[in-house]
Amino acid sequence: MVLPDNEIDQSDDDHSYEFIDSDDLHTFSIMQLRRFKRRALTYEITDISGVFTVPTNLMLRGNIEIKDIAKEFILPFLPAKALVRFKAVSKEWDNRISHPFLAHLQSYCFEEMSGFFCQNGFQHFFVTLDQAAYGIPNSTLSFLPSNFKIKSSCKGLLLCQRVPDEDEENEYCVCNPATREFHVLPQSTYYHGPEPNLILAFEPSSMNFGENYKVICAFDMHDGFKMLCFDIYNSETKSWTCCSDLVCPEFEVASLEDNGLYRNGVAYWATTLGYLLALDIKNSFYQVQPICSERLKAEGILTLLDGELSYIQAYVEPSYLESGTCCDDTDDVKNTCIIEIFGGVTMRLRRRVTVKLDMKIYDTQSFKVLFAPKRDFFIFNIENVLYSCNVEEKKFEVIRSRSRGISSSTTYTPYVNSLVSLA
């Protein structure tokens, strides 16, 4: 049944949309198509959500099935390991998954922390948070040209620093461990010293196809006295820029904690003295904000929780026995883990979470929070054993038992299983 054009004349008052017959699905779709065409002429499609609009050819089919929706909409939300495995589902899926546009969409849609890298001395390896869903082909990153240390990560890309020989300049590379692609960065004119603090800044855009990133290198400049300077690499121009006006005399590299964060044009570092350093790259200025924590010496982590920049600290306290006496020596005393979350513009205490531990901890200094992958879910290093903690279920689970790779000097870098292409 085909409706002639004049039946959809809007000026006709008698027009009624109340019809119900067996062809109404087809009619419904035809009317949609005509309306779509009219609208396309009169309105500009500027909404980014246009990326997810149901294509008209799908609407016309009327028999949209779950597998079509899965192919069109679900694939971009899957992690790299699952996607590569699903190439074996069918030829159609293989084509769609292999297409560069899907990799681009996925780098924008998939944001879950999938695991983390542990760097101990010159050795590194990958720990996954879900064996079936998240993974990389090569845990030791042996596809890189020489021995690199993992320094920073951002949305599926890793920033690595080559272990330099004496008198050699630092060499950096950016890679995607899932696709094994990498770029070696050109040298900067500045000497960054042996241990600069690095942040990889990469924000996938739904519109721009080219994947551009920046590397922010904080290093000490000795000009009479030590000051913090920032050398910034831009992959678009393939060059480094160091703004000589942008110096921070309040801090030096040693006072910046690892795993700084980049978001919306600003790089954030927590400092060992209990401050937050925020560097606005676009507008070239910085700001210092004290973190309102009473425990300044406790090492915390900077993370994004529910979209808000947060600082998380965790420590253990001995619990009281039910009888009310406190005795650290007996095995009956269970420790309590306290997690404090600071956030907001003033970095105030937002939440305090307590979880009872069902293990006794002998060295309370060895208790550290490493990551907060999602709400009420944390990763801890407790006496060199790595645990995941689900606050709601009050459960601690071992994700990496004691091994040579985990020691007090191990550094950890989070990773998102993205297919972002560096080609």
Added chain:
Amino acid sequence: MKKLKFIGNPLLQSREKINMSSDKKWLTLKTTEDNEEFVVEESVAIMSNVIKNMVEDGCASSVIPVPRVKGNAMGKIIEFCKKHTEESDEKVLKEFDAEFLNLGPDALYDLMVSANFLEIKVLLDSVTTKVADMIKGKSSEEIRNILKIENDLSAEEIEESRRENCWTRQE
């Protein structure tokens, strides 16, 4: 074109009552598969782009027939749209979504197909993320079974894929 008349329909009377008592505009959505009717505020119904277009183009009278969507899916969709038009706090909405999507796989797939058909982006995004989370750990065989996809790859092609990508094994 047939015209449907509502004669002696109790719903018609109650609809008139609603219209008289408030300034809000009300629409009736009728699922044509199982003939269930839902009276909703226009502001809630237009979360669906499809319904919004109809209303804006003036083509919708107060009853809108909705094919392809079953009654219980429609009920859930309206519940979702109502909450999202009433509430603006992101945290509350996130918690509501998590609770709301606590459904079995079949109900989720129904919801996904319906949200896609009615073009409700917010709901489609939430459901697709949840379904992606559910299937990310499965094997390609399980995916074919769940989504009813025909296997058009030869045994050699599957074996080659498995060898090339042996790191994607689930265990």
